[in-house]
Amino acid sequence: MAYLQVDGAIKRYGATTALNGVSFAVGKGEFFTLLGPSGCGKTTLLRSIAGFSQLSEGRIDLDGVDLLSVPPHKRDIGMVFQDYAIFPHLTVAENIAFGLKARKVPASAIRERVTEALATVRLTALAERLPAALSGGQQQRIGIARAMVVKPRLLLMDEPLSNLDAKLRLDLRDEIRAIQRTIGIAAIYVTHDQEEALAISDRICVMDGGKVEQIGTPQQIYGQPATRFVASFVGTMNLLPPSAFGLPSSAGVAHWAVRPERLRLAEADAPPQSAFSLTGSVEHFTYLGREAHLTVSAQGQRLVAQIAAPPPDLSIEAGREIRLALDLRDLHGFDAEGRRVTVAPAT
Ligand SMILES: Nc1ncnc2c1ncn2[C@@H]1O[C@H](COP(=O)(O)OP(=O)(O)OP(=O)(O)O)[C@@H](O)[C@H]1O
Ligand SMILES: [Mg+2]
Structure with a gap:
């Protein structure tokens, strides 16, 4: 049973068609990756699900409810960005608490959940630091904790590792997967790195030119590419x-x-x-x-x-x-x- 269902998503920007009829379903607790070259529509799709951008045509349902009729701030979707997008003047703990405060969660519950989130992303010792005094990997952990702490129904991640060096990428990739499994949240992860997609995903949706080329497990995508594009884009x-x-x-x-x-x-x-x-x-x-x-x-x-x-x-x-x-x-x-x-x- 599909948890998130995207049907016939089309997005036009003037003469550009960024999404050209995209459909897929994501299961509850599934780690689903959008993989494709620059400009294929990955960010456009995530933004449409989050509500930052409006589809020209198509339908998105989350847990059986028409998502597009829900205003963005009520969709209950967490988002992690490539450039961290954390507040420089707030400490690590304050950054993580931000969404809970905005939702008027009581102070004692905020403390409890922030403590838990800090432990999950291994930032407990750095709780009182300002982001500028942290490495890129640590800053991105704040981004992940901040998105998760509000217990969203869906977690969207847009190339969260692309600003990190190779070693950190590998470490944080495995951490993201472990955290996602632990909390059992459905996640849509965007990358143009095929190896990252193979390593982290339950299923991968390979896109090109605003269209879906293939949806499948890493083994299916690599072992039985459905198109010549997939064959060449994923691996050699x-x-x-x-x-x-x-x-x-x-x-x-x-x-x-x-x-x-x-x-x-x-x-x-x-x-x-x-x-x-x-x-x-x-x-x-x-x-x-x-x-x-x-x-x-x-x-x-x-x-x-x-x-x-x-x-x-x-x-x-x-x-x-x-x-x-x-x-x-x-x-x-x-x-x-x-x-x-x-x-x-x-x-
Ligand atoms: N606000 C906009 N106005 C006009 N065209 C846009 C806008 N946003 C995106 N596009 C176009 O839509 C297409 C898809 O863009 P999108 O950002 O979704 O690609 P992407 O797959 O995320 O690429 P990247 O890997 O580089 O982040 C591109 O051709 C892009 O130029
Ligand atoms: Mg993008």
Whole structure:
């Protein structure tokens, strides 16, 4: 049963169509991520749900009630922004208490809930500090605590980690997920970082040009991309013309695609019956310890291969001819419109 239901959302700004018929449903307690390139409509969608922006067409229901007829301040939705948007003149604790005061929650209850929220985001020791004396990660924890402390019905997060350095991003990403699970709140999370989306989400909605390309679990999005766009946007994908390398001909396939980690060095194994192999010349070889990367040029195509757990002495000089093997089950087919083609190639 859907908790949040978005149906046929359209948003026009003059000649620009920021949202072009977006529909999806989010379950209670679900962590749902909007993933897509810059300008695909992610923020527009969040703002429409929060009520900061009005849809041109479409419908949004929360817990069975038409949300668009509820004024923004009564929607009971928490929002975390990219730039923290915290008050510089208020202490950490005062920032977190702000929404509760505005809602006229009694002082004793405010103290209790702020104490609890401070502990959840691990800021108890910094409660009396001003935000300027905090790191970016700590400031964003205030943003998260402040959004959660009012116990909203839905938590919206718009690229909350994008101003943080790589290490902090990873830490806070895991924390956000843990907090969301603990309090059991439905969350919509926006990112254009595909790895972050895979790591944090129950389900991902991949968007492009104001439209939904695919909705699915991280495994479905990565393992069975519904469109060529999803295949290339999430992770790396080698795209091959249908005629290349004697790949099986299949009606309607305009492109074959294969993940770099699904290509193997053919010399290193005895290929089973189902394996295809392609010969090419090595352009680059990079040894990274737990994996090695190969760029191979073959029949005018450039392929990337990723070899997991390479032998410690593996070294391949540029210009060498090598053979890469792949299994047919690892081939994805896409038609001329970029839609996935289900193929059952003969082995
Ligand atoms: N107030 C506005 N007036 C006119 N056009 C707008 C307005 N807000 C957004 N747009 C346009 O709508 C489209 C979607 O914008 P949106 O901010 O939702 O993208 P986004 O997916 O959040 O991108 P980013 O990853 O860069 O934040 C863009 O083409 C943008 O230029
Ligand atoms: Mg945005």
